Amino acid sequence: MTRRTHSHSRPLGQPTRGKTALNRLRQIDVFVALAYAEVLTSGSPLVVDVGYGAQAWTTLEMLERWLPVNPRLRALGLEIDPERVAVAQPYADPPRIDFKLGGFNVIALLGDERARVIRAYNVLRQYDESEVESALTEMAQGLEIGGLLIEGTSTPSGRMVAFDLYRREADGLRHEALVFGTNFRAEIEPTDFQTILPKRLIHHMLDQTLARFFDSWQRSMHIARGNGIRSRRGRWIDAGKRLRDQFGWKIDVRGRLLERGYVVVKESLQTTKGEL
Ligand SMILES: C[S@@+](CC[C@H](N)C(=O)[O-])C[C@H]1O[C@@H](n2cnc3c(N)ncnc32)[C@H](O)[C@@H]1O
Incomplete structure (x- = not known):
């Protein structure tokens, strides 16, 4: 990304809905x-x-x-x-x-x-x-x-x-x-995350890289269920490791991040123009 300097003192952006919740973040x-x-x-x-x-x-x-x-x-x-x-x-x-x-x-x-x-x-x-x-x-x-x-x-x-x-x-x-x-309070499918993707990705579900990633994650979760892993956390961890080990995605598994509920992808998952 390029650097630009701005001298505006007027706040940049537009007012939007203000909904929030305790502990939301x-x-x-x-x-x-x-x-x-x-x-x-x-x-x-x-x-x-x-x-x-x-x-x-x-x-x-x-x-x-x-x-x-x-x-x-x-x-x-x-x-x-x-x-x-x-x-x-x-x-x-x-x-x-x-x-x-x-x-x-x-x-x-x-x-x-x-x-x-x-x-x-x-x-x-x-x-x-x-x-x-x-x-x-x-x-x-x-x-x-x-x-x-x-x-x-x-x-x-x-x-x-x-x-x-x-x-x-x-x-x-x-x-x-x-x-x-x-937070493991509900049963979730990897594809449930598609509705809350960052704005740069949310309209790109059909792009090759993102579609492949979610396909790998769904399959990893399916395998975890098929292997009879009973807890939500256990299936999440197993699928996260499989994303890396079997499907080759760059997943950060350090510091018990997976155990704490985080799948950390060290890639942007943005399809480059040549891949389309
Ligand atoms: C949906 S609320 C999110 C509140 C909180 N961050 C959360 O996640 O629960 C979005 C808020 O962002 C404010 N907002 C929108 N554009 C902004 C901008 N450019 N700079 C500062 N605030 C902005 C809106 O006024 C609105 O109150």
């Missing part, structure tokens, strides 16, 4: 603490939640879950809807936690500071696919080198989540992983 918070603790403990102590919604819950919970990893962290919640910024004010306690009017151009609010993590969750799903790349590029401007950008979608309760992880590098943003998460 728990799986994302836990994943980052488990798999990226070193990101949270080094560099800038600022983490930003873009588009926290009608209530401040997800930003408050994010900080609460990450403070045990790094007690120096500070959180900034941004909303493009001024009423939602007003609703969150009683929970502000700067500099530890603050809520401000802002958009994808996070950098406009940071002064000389840069963020370590920027999360935009259930935000881009309400935009047009053509707006995704510029939104990501804008947000990346607010990150320090080595920082993480998280963009994804969840079910309304947060029982299932799917998100992209990007790393800010000197020359732009690099896609690092596509993560699927479940």
